[in-house]
Amino acid sequence: MVENRPWLTFLAHAVLITGVAIVAFPLYVTFVASTLTAEQILTVPMPLLPGSHLMENYAQALSSGSTMGASAPVGRMMLNSLVMALAIAIGKIAISVIASFAIVYFRFPLRNFFFWMIFVTLMLPVEVRIIPTYQVVSDFGMVNSYMGLTIPLIASATATFLFRQFFLTIPEELAEASRIDGAGPMRFFFDVVLPLSKTTIAALFVIQFIYGWNQYLWPLLITTQENMYTTVIGIKRMIMTGDAATEWNLVMATAMLAMLPPALVVVLMQKWFVKGLVETEK
């Protein structure tokens, strides 16, 4: 903000508050619903102020899942989600940063071909190729394992694309200086590029962590034991399809719990996050 224009500041706050209201409203409803009983939720209109059942709903969600006890305890599911999220985030960043470095900073035959090859992975939704992908994973004997859960999801075009955008903005002088110093490409990578990328990496970590945490269809298909299930599967399983009644209050409570780790990651990494993408455009 350069000069002081009160009406503009006022406008800014107004817009932001409206934005927050719209964007955060569904989450607020989720929170309120998690403090009511199932019957209260189904009254029309649903009360918009938090109710009094917060403790009992969350206690039930944590201990047994639904009123008669789900097979996979929430703790185990959160562990599975955590493993998936971390493995995917770290794996993706690792292979994308070096691939992107090669594509931007080297001249070699097939360079553009490789970039497009990686990029095209965004163009075919996983649901279409899920059956052949399952077959490949099964042939490798990776069904029902953490490896099978995570490795197929690691080839990410988004990360490579983002790193490419970032690397293109790194001033030429830095690379030149490195060359003049007689440093090889890998020295340049570790001493210059990687430190500069710290914040982009933090940003990607948040995004990929959430991506891994929120996986539903792939873990559902690839695991055959319920103790390998992720938190999202646990939640969807509480939402009744067909005839019987969904216990919405417990569903919402579990959803709130499931949102905590990613939300925590977002908030904590926020400083790094925003700073990280700052350096993306020099």
Add this chain to the structure above:
Amino acid sequence: MRFKHLTLVLAAAGLFSTGAHAQTEIQWWHSMTGALGDKLNELATGFNNSQKDYKVVPVYKGTYPESLTGAIAAFRAGNAPHILQVFEVGTATMMAAKGAIVPVAKVMNDAGEPFEPKSYLPSVAGYYTNTKGEMLSYPFNSSTVLFYVNKDMFKKAGLDPNKAPKTWKEVVAAADKLKASGQACVYTTGWPSWMHIENFSAWHNVPIGTRENGMAGLDTVYTINTPLHVKHISMLGEMAKKGTFTYAGRTNQAEAKFYSGECAMMSSSSGAQANIRRNAKFEWSVNFIPYHDDVKGAPQNSIIGGASLWVMGGKKPAEYKGVAKFFAYLSKPAVQMDWHTATGYVPITMQAYEVTRASGFYDKNPGADMAVKQLTNKAPTANSKGLRFGNFVQGREVIEEEMEAVFAGKKDAKTALDDANRRGNDILRKFEAANK
């Protein structure tokens, strides 16, 4: 001293022997969520505790379509489950997959398990039986469509709350009166195709398609654009225009409209009773679905919805023995009664129905037996045994799309049903080509 020593040794041997005795594991993939899933787990546990040789392991694999996709992928990769729960609209797909499934009748007979096809309710088992009388899959969770009435609203409109409309003429008359008394929503329905095309046809003893509704051959053709069907859908379209029919969506969204007190009459699954009982703050009744009294043979019997258990191919004989034993366990009247009374799904044998009746359950829960009564209203004919159309997931969607056009006033009933028929037949031909 020595006696104690011996006892210890024997005890240890006993422990080891139970450990060394390998249990044959039977994988059961299902799609039951929440409390239903818990009840299902109870069934498996009950079986596991009743014997030592087999262990049924139930695994929740997502919704019916997700679970089926998973099973298809697993089968192609060589690691399918033993038992798979498949929704009724997937019956044709499963049946046509001759190498992928083993008919239940064969499984039971090969294992020498007692299996009396005649003891199953004809309209329940008939859906999953082929034209030779061989039962292909095990009818596990079935429901049918019923007609619910808000008695308080009837009283308010000057109608007799204890006389629910029996014919569609009566429904229209009641609807008009309810509308005149200021009711905003008068009649709504869940599962529009299941109620107003599929069950409609069965209830009036007319076919939905040729070749015994597809059961006798892949070359079946839809016949849902007859004058009777057009008349019925036209009637609904007229009601929609007048405001006496409120369309609520393709699944069970109508149920919330009923138990919240918004709509006075509703047709939906028999499984809605549990929800209604829990949430309705008014007097209500559950009844047979209405019929057109100028159609000879109506009312016939209704057909089921829900899912059944299929046995997948490629497993070892010892494992199939376990599956057969499990199905025999599930058919025990006590187990059937437990499942039926806890979930609201219909009991699948006459014996189970009788046992439940003798226990006084229906006296304490009036309406809980309405589903069975409607299903057994008359002995099923070729038109009312059920249906078996290929790719019916897509077929039903086409029918619902065309119905939506009528209810929104965009198409007249005849055009819509002609289009539904034509588009449905295209889908059937594709299935036929793929499975010849």
Add this chain to the structure above:
Amino acid sequence: MEKRVVFRSAWLPYALVAPQIVITVLFFFWPAVQAIWYSFQVQDAFGLKTEFVGLRNFSELFHDSHYLDSFRITAFFSSIVAAAGIAISLLLATFADRVVRGALAYKTLLIWPYAVAPAIAGALWAFLFAPSVGILSYFLRKTGYHWDWVLNGDQAMFLVIVAAVWKQISYNFLFFLAGLQSIPKSLIEAAAIDGAGPARRFWTIVFPLLSPTTFFLLVVNIVYAFFDTFGVIDSITQGGPAGATQILVYKVYYDGVKAADLGGSSAQSVVLMAIVIALTVVQFRFVERKVNY
């Protein structure tokens, strides 16, 4: 875009791209080729009987007027979702960058929805807009507006657009915010001293400098609108009413996962893939020229 200073090595670049390429080939290309191969076949769900039919699946698609309608619906849906998503988040990011008080609170609250799993977000929106018990439906009815998205195609389209855009706002907001904060304050100050007002400063300095971010988000948002929105549609309208919200990818998902029609689903995904690749190539060729690195 090219770097002027590059390295040369016979083997190093290949070693660096190898992990990603290997995984991509094994777990994307190999299955994708098979999936595409399905589009030339007619087979039963379990793959027990397969028959090669060449382009028959494709010709059946293009003879179906409902499928052709989906093109129009998808174009409309995707362009609005991408445009609205980018515009709204840019607006929010610009203002969030400007305020000092409460900045952290605003940022946290606007980023949080990104943490909601798509599978759950869909259920949430269906719950909020459920015809009877949904609280938003209730408010709309109170305003007297005849809100019936179950039968009114335009309202249904509006609803799914809102749900799809909502999810993306957080994602775009994050990237825009970061991009804004990287613009050197000195540039802005200099322009202010020269007498340029806030609007002028935005369009002549800020927006061009944001272009790498905007380009990235444009590509990503269009891909998202084309490919990742079927979950939203599945949980709310299922393509209804009467096909009004039947976008291309929804039918792909529906036919593949729900109806087990692998041939039809693969044929549609081939078509969809071709469209998006063409769109992306166009973006890289023409739009990227305008990006300032």
